[in-house]
Amino acid sequence: MPAPRAIAFDVIETLFPLDxxxxxFPRIGLQESDLEPFFASLLxxxxxxxxxxxxxxxxxxxxxxxxxxxxxxxxxxxxxxxFTNLSAHPDVRxxxxxxxxxxxxxxxLTNGNPDVTRTLMERNGLxxxxxxxxxxxxxxxxxxxxxxxxxxxxxxxxxxxxxxxVACHPWDCQGAMSAGLTAGFVRRTRPYGSAMxxxxxxxxxxxxxxxxxxxx
Amino acid sequence: MPAPRAIAFDVIETLFPLDxxxxxFPRIGLQESDLEPFFASLLxxxxxxxxxxxxxxxxxxxxxxxxxxxxxxxxxxxxxxxFTNLSAHPDVRxxxxxxxxxxxxxxxLTNGNPDVTRTLMERNGLxxxxxxxxxxxxxxxxxxxxxxxxxxxxxxxxxxxxxxxVACHPWDCQGAMSAGLTAGFVRRTRPYGSAMxxxxxxxxxxxxxxxxxxxx
Numbered sequence: 001m002p003a004p005r006a007i008a009f010d011v012i013e014t015l016f017p018l019d020x021x022x023x024x025f026p027r028i029g030l031q032e033s034d035l036e037p038f039f040a041s042l043l044x045x046x047x048x049x050x051x052x053x054x055x056x057x058x059x060x061x062x063x064x065x066x067x068x069x070x071x072x073x074x075x076x077x078x079x080x081x082x083f084t085n086l087s088a089h090p091d092v093r094x095x096x097x098x099x100x101x102x103x104x105x106x107x108x109l110t111n112g113n114p115d116v117t118r119t120l121m122e123r124n125g126l127x128x129x130x131x132x133x134x135x136x137x138x139x140x141x142x143x144x145x146x147x148x149x150x151x152x153x154x155x156x157x158x159x160x161x162x163x164x165x166v167a168c169h170p171w172d173c174q175g176a177m178s179a180g181l182t183a184g185f186v187r188r189t190r191p192y193g194s195a196m197x198x199x200x201x202x203x204x205x206x207x208x209x210x211x212x213x214x215x216x
Numbered sequence: 217m218p219a220p221r222a223i224a225f226d227v228i229e230t231l232f233p234l235d236x237x238x239x240x241f242p243r244i245g246l247q248e249s250d251l252e253p254f255f256a257s258l259l260x261x262x263x264x265x266x267x268x269x270x271x272x273x274x275x276x277x278x279x280x281x282x283x284x285x286x287x288x289x290x291x292x293x294x295x296x297x298x299f300t301n302l303s304a305h306p307d308v309r310x311x312x313x314x315x316x317x318x319x320x321x322x323x324x325l326t327n328g329n330p331d332v333t334r335t336l337m338e339r340n341g342l343x344x345x346x347x348x349x350x351x352x353x354x355x356x357x358x359x360x361x362x363x364x365x366x367x368x369x370x371x372x373x374x375x376x377x378x379x380x381x382v383a384c385h386p387w388d389c390q391g392a393m394s395a396g397l398t399a400g401f402v403r404r405t406r407p408y409g410s411a412m413x414x415x416x417x418x419x420x421x422x423x424x425x426x427x428x429x430x431x432x
Contacts, residue, residue, distance in 0.1 A: 033249040040256035045409055047263035048360050048387035052394040056411045064411030068386065144264045170284065171264035178268040193261055195272045195280030 001182055001200065003216045006156035007099060008134075008149070008176075009206075010167035011110035011117055013039075014186060016086035016124075024082050028066075028075035038079070041065045043171075046111070046142050055140040058112045084116050088124040089188075095206035096129040102214060105131040109152045109165065111143050132156070144175020153181065164213050166206065170196040182216065184209040217398055217416065219432045222372035223315060224350075224365070224392075225422075226383035227326035227333055229255075230402060232302035232340075240298050244282075244291035254295070257281045259387075262327070262358050271356040274328045300332050304340040305404075311422035312345040318430060321347040325368050325381065327359050348372070360391020369397065380429050382422065386412040398432065400425040 009015055018039060022032045030038075042058075042065040049056055056064075059080055066076040099106050106129060110117050114135035121127040134152050141147050153163040165176035166184040170193040173183035183199035185192055186209050192202065200216070203209035225231055234255060238248045246254075258274075258281040265272055272280075275296055282292040315322050322345060326333045330351035337343040350368050357363050369379040381392035382400040386409040389399035399415035401408055402425050408418065416432070419425035 031249070033247070034252075036250075036253035037256050040253050040260050044256050044260040044263060045387055045411060047260060047267060048390060049411060051263060051266060051360050052362075052390050054390075061411050064386075064409040067410045068406045068408070070407060144267050146268075170280075171261055174264065174268050174270075190284045191286060192284070193280035194283045195261060195265065195277045 001161065001216055003214050004104065004164035004182055005158045005162040006105045006107060006131075006153070006164075007184075007210065007213065008107040008109040008152050008156075008163060008165045008181075010143075010165065010169060010172050011108050011120070012083075012086075012112055013188065014166065014168045014172075015088055015092050015108070015126075016120055017089060017188070018086070020086055021079060021082045024078050028071050028078050030069060030071065034069065038065055038069065041068065043111075047144075050142045050145060055142070057137050083112065084119050085123075086120055088120075088126060089206070091205040091207055092124075092126065093129075095210045096126060098207060098210055098214075100129055104214070105156055107131060107152055107156055108133045109143070109148070110134070111136050113137065144171050144178070146175065146179035149176050149179035149181050164201075166209055166213070170199075173197075173199040182213065184213050217377065217432055219430050220320065220380035220398055221374045221378040222321045222323060222347075222369070223380045223382060223400075223426065223429065224323040224325040224368050224372075224397075226359075226381065226385060226388050227324050227336070228299075228302075228328055229404065230382065230384045230388075231304055231308050231324070231342075232336055233305060233404070234302070236302055237295060237298045240294050244287050244294050246285060246287065250285065254281055254285065257284065259327075263360075266358045266361060271358070273353050299328070300335050301339075302336055304336075304342060305422070307421040307423055308340075308342060309345075311426045312342060314423060314426055314430075316345055320430070321372055323347060323368055323372055324349045325359070325364070326350070327352050329353065360387050360394070362391065362395035365392050365395035365397050380417075382425055382429070386415075389413075389415040398429065400429050 153160045160180035164182040168188040174196040184201040185199040201212040376396035380398040384404040390412040400417040401415040417428040
């Protein structure tokens with residue numbers, strides 16, 4: 001496969017760790033360790049709804065996941081507000097700077113809310129390095145459905161095979177590859193899942209993954 | 217809608233709580249609280265694979281989820297073995313006895329392994345009350361995809377609208393309703409998810425849910 005002409009990055013966890021949400025959980029009657037089941041069940045439910053032919057945006061599925069954990073609606077907003085106050089992983093800027101230098105467009109491709117994502121990019125000083133923020137709300141289907149990735153490639157003006165997706169989520173890499181993109185897996189804290197097809201590139205940091213993608 | 221002529225029951229958590237798995241997690245280097253993210257991420261990944269057009273059976277996705285949590289393959293078998301040693305919720309037998317008395321067939325409809333499910337039924341003295349164990353491995357798609365539920369109705373010799381699914385998982389109730397079945401939600405520990413369509417019946421125990429389904 002060729003080096004990608006555009007690179008899409010997953011946003012939540014891949015660019016912005018969820019750690020700032022952790023101390024919010026005790027404030028709403030849960031435990032810090034409830035962060036992981038909250039986010040996994042949010043995605044589980046979103047994918048299930050997709051399978052059933054429904055589209056619900058990120059905030060609505062997040063509220064639903066919290067409701068299933070017994071969280072009252074008002075308290076759920078504490079967690080949702082937290083998503084606007086995340087700090088980028090320190091390796092994001094060097095990776096984006098490299099791509100700017102190489103004139104390879106950076107797409108932020110998120111299952112999250114577009115306004116929240118743009119806010120995060122601005123607050124973290126990354127907005128000028130991102131050519132386009134694409135939320136699933138534009139097309140009404142969640143990653144890992146293939147249409148999200150092909151929509152992103154079309155928006156970037158490249159063929160799917162000319163685009164790479166970088167994510168710390170194996171299910172996202174799997175979806176991108178199923179749609180014909182190249183996948184770069186950044187091993188944040190977790191190994192790759194053995195049930196998923198192996199990504200073309202794996203690395204310990206975003207600059208390492210980007211460098212290996214550009215060397216394809 | 218009419219009273220169901222056959223009732224399918226989700227198996228894992230709905231009939232058999234996962235509590236016996238909890239003390240196994242510290243033995244494999246994780247924490248007891250990792251039970252919830254393990255099971256939520258297992259389903260998340262299975263649904264994602266389904267979205268991408270892949271089918272992997274329960275055990276393989278479970279191993280993949282544990283690998284992502286940093287668990288070595290040998291240690292993962294400790295958790296998988298635990299799935300064969302679950303004890304039924306105490307309200308299962310009275311619900312199944314009622315359905316036997318009413319001559320309404322009981323189907324065990326599981327995303328799990330068929331042999332493990334039959335073993336669980338036998339060890340818990342429930343096998344003679346279940347007319348058929350149907351695993352997704354028969355058809356190679358996971359719940360909540362509609363084909364699983366319509367396959368179960370066909371196996372029971374009834375129309376989808378004549379069958380009910382009972383589950384403690386909102387995503388499973390949503391799938392059953394999307395396939396034309398009636399859904400009964402048993403509120404084990406968790407409320408229903410607000411992003412999902414409301415089930416026709418909700419109750420605090422399996423006998424209560426069954427009674428309300430039979431009264432439709």
